[in-house]
Amino acid sequence: MNPKRCAACKYLRRRCPKDCIFAPYFPPNDPAKFACIHRIYGAGNVSKMLQQLPDQTRAEAVESLCFEAKCRVDDPVYGCVGIIHLLQTQIQNAQNELAKTQAEVAVAQTKLSQTQNSDF
Amino acid sequence: MSSSGNPSSSGGGGGPCGACKFLRRKCVAGCIFAPYFDSEQGAAHFAAVHKVFGASNVSKLLLHIPEHKRPDAVVSICFEAQARLRDPIYGCVSHIVSLQQQVVSLQTELSYLQAHLATLELPQPMAPVSSSGSLQALSITDLPTISPSLYDLSSFFEPVMSSTWAMQQQPRPSDHVFGVPSSSSIIGGGGELQALAREFIQGGQMPAQPSLGTGGSASTVIKRE
Numbered sequence: 001m002n003p004k005r006c007a008a009c010k011y012l013r014r015r016c017p018k019d020c021i022f023a024p025y026f027p028p029n030d031p032a033k034f035a036c037i038h039r040i041y042g043a044g045n046v047s048k049m050l051q052q053l054p055d056q057t058r059a060e061a062v063e064s065l066c067f068e069a070k071c072r073v074d075d076p077v078y079g080c081v082g083i084i085h086l087l088q089t090q091i092q093n094a095q096n097e098l099a100k101t102q103a104e105v106a107v108a109q110t111k112l113s114q115t116q117n118s119d120f
Numbered sequence: 121m122s123s124s125g126n127p128s129s130s131g132g133g134g135g136p137c138g139a140c141k142f143l144r145r146k147c148v149a150g151c152i153f154a155p156y157f158d159s160e161q162g163a164a165h166f167a168a169v170h171k172v173f174g175a176s177n178v179s180k181l182l183l184h185i186p187e188h189k190r191p192d193a194v195v196s197i198c199f200e201a202q203a204r205l206r207d208p209i210y211g212c213v214s215h216i217v218s219l220q221q222q223v224v225s226l227q228t229e230l231s232y233l234q235a236h237l238a239t240l241e242l243p244q245p246m247a248p249v250s251s252s253g254s255l256q257a258l259s260i261t262d263l264p265t266i267s268p269s270l271y272d273l274s275s276f277f278e279p280v281m282s283s284t285w286a287m288q289q290q291p292r293p294s295d296h297v298f299g300v301p302s303s304s305s306i307i308g309g310g311g312e313l314q315a316l317a318r319e320f321i322q323g324g325q326m327p328a329q330p331s332l333g334t335g336g337s338a339s340t341v342i343k344r345e
Contacts, residue, residue: 040181042174049172049208057209064213068200076181077189080212081196087219094226101233108240 007034012043021050025062033066040069138162143175152182156194168201 008022009015011034016023022043026034037046046065050058071080078085138157140147147154153175157166169178178197185193203212 040173040177042177045172045174045177049204053208061209064210067213068204068211072181072200076185077193078196079200080216081199083216084212084219087216087223090223091219091226094223094230098226098230098233101230101237105233105237105240108237112240 004028007031008038008043011035011038021047025059036073037062037066037069040072041065135159138164139166139170139175142166142170152179156191165198165202168205169197172201172204173197 005016005028006020006023007026007028007030009020010028011031022034041049046062049065050061053061068080071083075082135141136145136147136159137151137154138159139153139162140151141159142163153166157163166175169175173181181197182190182193200212203215207214
């Protein structure tokens with residue numbers, strides 16, 4: 001077997017052709033990356049998705065697919081939607097805290113101006 | 121998605137579920153997809169799921185999830201599939217990055233404001249005011265309705281991202297995509313996840329795609345609380 005097979009072809013136990021669509025994005029030193037993506041999407045689906053994209057965008061697409069696959073493996077029920085939900089909760093909490101702090105600033109400014117007025 | 125959640129709706133006399141309709145196969149009793157993909161809108165949703173994940177992968181995924189969690193899983197899977205079809209490069213990751221930027225922006229704004237509050241509260245040349253003193257400390261509850269202009273502190277700081285608030289003003293889409301059941305018995309969590317999925321399916325907030333850089337690890341993007 002060709003020792004320079006990419007991680008995908010190694011995982012799939014097949015020959016790695018010169019124009020292998022996975023080879024640029026799944027180096028042989030990181031087998032877990034392809035294993036994760038294959039588990040969630042399947043090699044065929046990933047191959048089809050990559051083929052429909054321009055060359056220069058495929059690296060980003062693979063990274064985002066890996067991220068989503070990792071999220072799904074970590075959280076089979078919610079996947080990365082769980083992260084979205086968590087972030088939206090954080091945003092809501094931050095907005096509430098911001099509103100509260102803005103009110104406190106307003107109170108402090110009023111207090112300060114009253115103090116300054118009474119000094120005169 | 122199916123609105124009944126009734127296992128008896130699978131196969132048999134009810135006709136094929138949306139998934140089996142799409143796959144053009146016989147919908148057997150106990151079909152794993154039947155409770156979640158009705159024969160009308162379910163077929164369209166399953167088409168997206170099948171294109172991105174594949175029917176067998178989704179089936180395996182659902183089999184490993186407890187039955188009471190499967191409705192939520194299907195909603196999130198459909199959401200991811202739709203997001204990926206809408207944005208083949210970044211899927212829903214672009215939205216995650218955008219939300220993360222919002223969080224950072226809000227936290228920065230909050231830090232500025234807290235620092236400003238600290239400077240306002242620092243100078244106290246007079247003796248501390250006791251509760252029985254002539255000067256009564258103001259509390260928020262004592263204030264009348266605060267005018268909106270008091271909230272605009274942007275002149276004190278560097279220009280803050282106005283897009284943070286602008287993004288929150290987007291109109292909410294109507295909720296008729298999934299054929300949402302009237303009861304929330306199928307979707308747990310009070311329907312929040314479903315509402316979220318509906319928003320994105322309707323094309324709510326999918327901003328420009330930022331660069332992801334290297335590494336697709338979830339842990340490098342977000343810290344779970």
